[in-house]
Amino acid sequence: MQVTLCVRYRLLHSAEKGNPLTSYFAGNSDNEIFLILSWKKSSQLVEFHCCQGRVVMRVAVNSELYRWHHVCLAFDLTTRKYWLAHDDLYQEGDLPVTGAEPLEVYGRGRLVLGQEIDNLHGGMSYHQSIHGDVADYQLFETVLDPSYLKEYARCGSPSTDAQPLLFFDEAMTVFSVEGSANVSQVLLRDLCHVEESNKLFMLPEKLDFQSSREACAMMKGSMALPTSSEMNKEIFDEIVRFNDVCVEAYGTIYWLGFKGVASSGQWLTLEGNTTLSWDNLANGYDTPEEDQLCASVGGADFPLIWYSTPCQYAICPLCNFTATPAFRVRGLCKDSQMDRSLFLLGYKNNKPHFQGPLYVSVFWEEENATWAVTHRAEESLTAYMEADAANAYPIGLRTWTFTGDSCGVSQTSLLITACGASEYTCSDGGCIPKAKRCDLAVDCSDQSDELNCDLALVPPGYSVEMPPPRAQDAPVPVRLAVEITSVRSIDILGFKMVIDVILKLFWRDSRLKMKNLRHDSTSNKVQDPKKLWLPKLRVEDGSRSLADIFPRSESLVVLREADAIPDDDTNLYEDDEYLGSANTLVLNLVNTIDFTCQFQLRQYPFDTQRCSLTFSLQDVSSVAAQLLKFAQEEAASISFPNPLAPLFLRRALSRAGLCVN
Structure with a gap:
């Protein structure tokens, strides 16, 4: 059996379980011949199933929503070969077949376009149907030459002597049209x-020049700038319908993407800072002045003409994009039926219309004077944005009231952002590099990049009294490093010593996550260590008496030792998260320790003394946590600020002992 199948398609949404281009049911086999496009934002596949499930082939393609694509598939079940062309892609090879028996396709079945059919009577599902367009469908009972497939896929009109078995014509002679x-x-x-x-989108809100520039930038667009007379007219014809909304007393309709320099008399583009290659500035309005450093385009009363304009005037922004504007949605629960990405596509109620790849529509609802959400599969699912300003858009951090979703809450905060994966979204929708998040310098205009900067994420039910969970029933290792920085005093007659020490305790807590760790651990300071379990030290001298400890300073930092875990878009904020089980907490303590030393004075001062301190964990059993030396080869170090200290003092302390229990 030989077949060639060609079709042109355009998806407006993707079906959740794939987009069937051809579905043939026969002999109790629902995928007897099945050509489907599986579409996800990150990857797209053309899938071909055949012959009672014995053939399953998947080929990666590039398929975009809202644009036409062209595909031809030919296959020969006898030779087990296939030929596939999709736009500019072409490949051929052996069909992936299960079993050695001859391949066959059952007859007396039913073929449907745009739906997957599960039985002769239908068995169709909304989640397996195309929302879009198909055109120029052709099915031949032969394998056509590869040149035919390639030309068709490149949007050509190839010719062949073969006659199609199934095809589209004006009267739909061989197909019956049902449903919607x-x-x-x-x-x-x-x-x-x-x-x-x-790709141009008018934002029908009157804003000053700088606010207009920021409004376009938060959608990853720039302010429009026609570069020819033809483009100037095309743009004007497209947006003149917004004339009544956007024109103000100055008589202009939208801002232009350049700005003037009064000192040089030049107009420079915002993108590239270059002089204009073409302009349509009116005489008398063609030179930048101190009070007119911006420019705008005349409305219906002064069409196509450009005018220098005071930058503080309120005119509509016209945003230019190099691709279909795309946005990510963060803060939805895992069970939400909402789309987690949106695209900007056309207008609804004279404002930009956001659409999800699967089901969701986000649009301006005039009745409630706010942005609304509807779901094309679940009519009961709706949401409304709580606007804090009359011209607020759904970009950035907003509060939404939901009905009919699966998250169990009626009101929630969502972040809709055009920022990239390496960027952080300010609450107002602006984008900054992630490295500038929580760096003690304000970078967002609303200062939101320096909010919610707690390094440690403490889960519900966390107890500061309990040590971290044991791994494989072994006590949690807490490692101790000791550095003696100075000897404050030695009281020979009183058998006393006072020393300054730096203590470092190292451990991991698998209950925690940390966020936005940097390679420099001094930047990874935990703001409120009291919220976490911290090891407490007990210090005893050689007589087993408790030493007196006088704290000087304390800080808790995190060593970044592993990469961030994969991003989770249920989290509202785009913080990089790190596992506590893979990154070490370090408690830095600077203490003064006053303790007793049993000096042996029989040969004093011609002798060597030994003093010892014993460290152990307090308020925790040895089954739960164990104190260890930081490194086996390391010993306590002693440094003397005064290089001229008496020789006998150096000698007396050279064998000072430190024990860790």
Whole structure:
């Protein structure tokens, strides 16, 4: 059996379980011939299933929403070969087949386009249906030459002597149209994708120049700037419908993406800081002045003309994008039925319309004067944004009231952002590099990058009284490093010594997560150590008496020793998170210790003395935690600030002992 199947398609949404281009049921096999596009934002696959499930083939392709694509698949079940063309992709090879028996396709079945059919009567699901368009469908009972497949996939109109068994025509001769499908005529040239250098969206809100620039930037766009007379007219014809909303007393409709320098008399682009290659500035308004350093385009009364304009005037921003604007949604629970990404596509109620790849529509609802969410599969799922300003957009951190979702809460905060994976989103929607998050310097205009900067994430139920969980029933290791920095005094007659020490305790707590760790541990300071379990030291001298400890300073830092865990978009904030089980906590203590030393004075001063301190963990059993030396080869170090200290003092202390129990 030989088959060639060709179709042109455009997806407006992706079905959750795939987008069937052809589904043929026969002989109790629902995937007897099944051509489907599996679409996810991160990857797209053309899948071909055949012959009672014995053939399953998947090929990675590049498929975008909202644009036309062209695919041809030919296969020969006798030779077990296939040929596939999808846009500019072409490949051929052996079909992946299970079993050595001959391949066959059952007859007397039912073939459906745009839906997966599970039985002769239908068995169709909303989650396995195309929301989009298919055109120029052809199915031949032969394998056509690869040149035909390639030309078709490149939006050509190839010719062949073979006659298709199934095809589209104006009267839909061989297909019956059922359900909500509509039939229309379209020219082939309208289905051929042409890369657009500009995708423009008007934000019908009157803003000053700087606010307009920021509004475009938070969507990863720039302010529009026509570069030819033809483009100037095309843009004007597209946005003049916003004239009544956007034109103010100055008579202009949208800001232009350049700014003037009064001292030089030049206009410079915002993107690239270069002089204009083309302009349409009116005489008398073509030179930047101190009070008119911006420029805008005349509205319906002064069409197409550019005018120098005071930057503080309120005019609408027209944003330019190099690709379809895309946004991520953060803060949804794992069971939410909402899409976790959005695209900007057209307008609804005269404002930009955000659509999810699967189900969700986010749009301006005039009745409630706010942004709303609807779900095309679950009509009961709705949401409304609580706007803090009349011209607020859903970009950034916003509060939403939900009905009908699966998260169990009616009101929640969501972050809708165009920022990239290496960026952090300010609450107002602006983007900054992640490295500037919580760096003790304000980078967001709303200062939100320096909020919620607690390094340690403490889970519910965490107890500061309990040590970290044991791993494989072994006590939690707490390592101790001791450095003696100075000897304050030696009282020979009173058998006393006073020393300054730096104590470092190292351990890991698998209950915790840390966020935004840096390689420099001094930047990883825990703000409130009292919220965490901290090891407490007991210090005894040689007589087993408790030494007197006088704290000088204390700090808790984290050593970054492992990479961040994969991002979880249920978290509202884009903080990099690190496991407490893989990154070490370090408690730095600077103490003065006053303790007794049993000097042996029989040969004093011609002798050597030995003093000892014993460290142990307090308020925790040895089964739960164990104190260890930081490194076996390390010994306590003694440094003397005065290099001229008496020789007998150096000698007396050279054998000072430190024990860790």
